[in-house]
Amino acid sequence: MYRKVYYKIVILSALFLLYGASLEAAPKFSYSHLDEAVKEFESKNSASSVVLMEMDSGKVEYIYRPEITISKKLPPGSLVKTFSALTLLKYKDKLGFSPEKKILCKGRFYPKENLTPTKSDLNTFHLPQDENGKEYLRCSLAKGHGEMDLRSALVQSCNVYFLTSASSYPDLFYSKLYEDWSLGKSTKSRLDPYIEPSDTNFISISPLRKVAASIGEGGLLLSPLKISQLYSSIWKEGPRLSPYWGQGKEPLRSEENPYAGQDLRWITSVLSEVPKSGTLKDLNVPEKGNLEVLGGKTGTGTKFMHKYETHGWTVLSFRKDRKSYVLTVFVENGSGGNQAKSLASILLDKIDPKSKDSAIKSGR
Template sequence: MNSKVYYKIEILALVIFLYAAGASAAPKFSYSYLDEAVKEFESKNSTSSVVLMEIDSGKVDYIYRPEIAVSKKLPPGSLVKVFSALTLLKYKDRLAFSPEKKVTCKGRFYPKENSTPTKSDLNTLHLPKDENGKEYLRCALAKGHGEMDLRSALIQSCNVYFLTSVSSDPDLFYSKLYEDWSLGKSTRSRLDSYIEPSDTNFNSISRLRKVAASIGEGGLLLSPLKISQLYSSIWKEGPRLSPYWGASQEPIRSEENPYSGRDLRWVASVLSEVPKTGTLKDLYIPEKGNLEMLGGKTGTGTKFMHKYETHGWTVLSFRKDRKLYVLTVFVDNGSGGNQAKSLAAILLDKIDSKSKNSAIKSGK
């Protein structure tokens, strides 16, 4: 056996060791009963990951596949539209943006002359051509959403609205999106022994990819844990907290929230409409149970450099036993409106059923 073979064996052994060590590091969660539900879902779909976090403290009460949730960065798709909305509101004067202004969505966004697709764009983005051979970015609805303002575009998850709104100054928009949401930074978590991806610097990318970043495309990569942290800061209207799971640990601020309470409250109110009339309207929500749904968002992210394959995401906020939670669901092969939403509904039902049974046993 030559040295190269020995080297490969040593590397494989190290990977197995580190994985085994990490797999045993997560504590025993009170929500570990959800494991079986996720495993059954995976058997019929694809690899998935779940994070359940307390919004007010950053305490992780449940995590499934932390090797994905903590240690991998993935394209978040339309989940970024919420970040884009807050960025547009904060810098509306500099971006010449008005949340009331209507954008007509006919299902296609044609890049402006200053954002002509580069060779890299054609390899990265799904850019079909129309009957005249001109590239465009698609919306979720082939025939379009019609007239959209910021509220309706968030609820219905309209690509064309956000692409159009940021296209006047993609450089300014992208720099503020990247900076304010710390998209290159980790959550500064305390989830031993899992390691988060290293911080990255501001990326120099094409103008079209900066436009596409408004809908979570073009190369943006975030971990499920990072998504949980950022969405928690929206519903909390407070600082971003360092995720932890140790019983003896206390909440720690990771960084301040750069957005105003007024804008955060407005966006949270819009997210509360998504399970009622938006992309989560078919989500099963337990009636008269112990859960109060506060809002949510779906996302379908294009796999980086695999422009015909997608990941599915769903993020939900709910109240249970006077605590606020954020539930982040990731499905490797799927969409937010189908597979990820389906798994989220399964988990909500399991949590609600368990809560009801506990209340009955305690005589409440």
């Protein structure tokens, strides 16, 4: 009996030391006051994760639930449409793609014969059948968006547009998307003691899943930290930086950015429209104060192998006190246009309380 008690004490002591080491390794963030706002949101919704990163350096200024943000890969949904748009632009000649060409969206994408769903696809996707028994993938609007070009499709987050564009050459599109965006690789972060998931190799998947990758579906999984790194490289038009925290560390390149400045600038101009007229148009952006929202994107990712359940995402770029940041919000049960957007609005208000003070003083 005494031996059992002794071993329990040893194990508990070891766990205590490990836990204490973890606490010491995580820095004290200047935005730690955001914890209370996220906890309040979670009490009415579901588990959430947040990462705030300075874009010019890769320094993580705030993380909520690092065990999710750093260490978990999750379905990103429509956040991938930004990567797909840049892939289509870069390889437009090989893919036979034109950003000006309009595609009619009636709310449904019918897979062609070369994309016939496999047994695995039927378990992965929600594929309703029409009145003729034909299977299709839904758009974000049930009745469709009408005619869409690349700009309007990205602002309004049209599934049909991207699925149609990727379906012409599924193998080529998917290989370029996967390789250029390093979707199987970690961010090479320096966020001890947290460990990122291991890198994965290019895997063979069905043609339909390759096409569905254009909208972040079909089993594509990314961490919130990876999303932050990739979007930072888009908005700042620079290399992908290794995320870090704490003092005494310098910015470190993780990978070069394979996309041209002209395409990146065009995409950021499109993303700047999302909070104004797109899926983030109801975002409560501070009208006064030191914070300026530069752009954003929402995403609703289907839980892998749980085709009727979704995760919610919102990623935002903003400027405050002459520094540029990317804010990534993940909500375990929800959508990007509702729960994740709501939490992002709450956090923006807390990040720049001066905007609220200005509103009160002006009588608004």
